[in-house]
Amino acid sequence: DAKTTQPNSMESNEEEPVHLPCNHSTISGTDYIHWYRQLPSQGPEYVIHGLTSNVNNRMASLAIAEDRKSSTLILHRATLRDAAVYYCILRAASGGSNYKLTFGKGTLLTVNP
Amino acid sequence: NAGVTQTPKFQVLKTGQSMTLQCAQDMNHNSMYWYRQDPGMGLRLIYYSASEGTTDKGEVPNGYNVSRLNKREFSLRLESAAPSQTSVYFCAIKRATRFNEQFFGPGTRLTVL
Numbered sequence: 001d002a003k004t005t006q007p008n009s010m011e012s013n014e015e016e017p018v019h020l021p022c023n024h025s026t027i028s029g030t031d032y033i034h035w036y037r038q039l040p041s042q043g044p045e046y047v048i049h050g051l052t053s054n055v056n057n058r059m060a061s062l063a064i065a066e067d068r069k070s071s072t073l074i075l076h077r078a079t080l081r082d083a084a085v086y087y088c089i090l091r092a093a094s095g096g097s098n099y100k101l102t103f104g105k106g107t108l109l110t111v112n113p
Numbered sequence: 114n115a116g117v118t119q120t121p122k123f124q125v126l127k128t129g130q131s132m133t134l135q136c137a138q139d140m141n142h143n144s145m146y147w148y149r150q151d152p153g154m155g156l157r158l159i160y161y162s163a164s165e166g167t168t169d170k171g172e173v174p175n176g177y178n179v180s181r182l183n184k185r186e187f188s189l190r191l192e193s194a195a196p197s198q199t200s201v202y203f204c205a206i207k208r209a210t211r212f213n214e215q216f217f218g219p220g221t222r223l224t225v226l
Contacts, residue, residue: 034214043203043217044156087155099144099207100171101215103155 004088009108012078020073020107022088027068032091034101035062035073037084044087044103047073083111116140117218119204125224126194134189134221136204144207145187146171146215147179149200156203162187194225 005023012018024033034049048055048062050071055062061074075082087106091099120135136145143164148156148171158171162181176198178190191198204218 036215041220043205043220044215045217046212046214049212049214099213099215100146100158100161101156102172103148103157105153105155 004090004104006086006088006104006107008105009110011110011112012075013112014080015077018075018078018082018109018111020075020086020088020109021070022072023070024088024090025069027090028092029068030092033062033064033068033071034089034091035060036087036089036101036103037082038087038106039081039084047086049091078109078111080111080113083109085109117204117206117216119202119218119221121221122219123222125226126191127226128195130194130225131190131192132194133191134202134204134223136187136189136218137185138187138206139185140206140208140216141184142206142209143184145181146205146207147177147187147189148203148205149173149198150203150220151200159189159202194223196225199223199225 032049032051035047036044037047038044048060050062063072085106085108087103089101117138146161147159150156157173159177160179162168165184168179180188202221205215207215
């Protein structure tokens with residue numbers, strides 16, 4: 001499976017934008033880039049995903065490099081509730097209904113008031 | 114985490130004891146998953162089930178058995194618990210949406226003494 005590399009931790013101030021980087025230099029052409037986050041003492045929750053183009057939703061934006069070897073999750077205005085571990089995951093477009101996810105250690109985001 | 118329930122929330126076992134972790138969904142999805150998360154680590158897939166009556170091994174299946182007797186329930190059994198199985202266990206389903214995202218339950222915190 002293609003692997004991802006993320007910083008162990010990042011810090012941000014409340015109401016400022018946050019850019020969470022992810023490197024995936026061995027990504028294959030059909031791998032989707034998924035982001036999940038895990039709030040303290042909860043299960044992970046889906047944030048966003050993309051294949052080639054940048055994506056926006058109500059939670060965040062995903063910027064994907066042209067060569068797809070890296071991506072950045074953007075939280076436009078961090079709140080205290082955004083403090084969590086953020087996981088960047090590559091999911092193979094294998095079809096069927098397996099859709100297995102391989103979690104790394106993720107990036108621990110701390111938001112300062 | 115409405116939609117995926119896990120029981121129990123907490124459990125303490127002695128080495129060698131057996132127990133079953135229960136997971137139930139009310140969202141009528143085919144695919145269900147069991148993960149474990151050790152302190153400071155990402156989630157690792159134990160077993161998954163693509164549909165009722167089918168199960169497949171994930172990354173760390175040793176020491177566990179699973180059962181998918183109906184569409185709604187997916188149970189994880191520890192036949193002879195070991196301290197190395199101390200972990201938080203998460204059940205997840207794959208939503209049948211265009212995102213194919215996974216939706217996680219609240220987790221079961223298991224300690225084996």
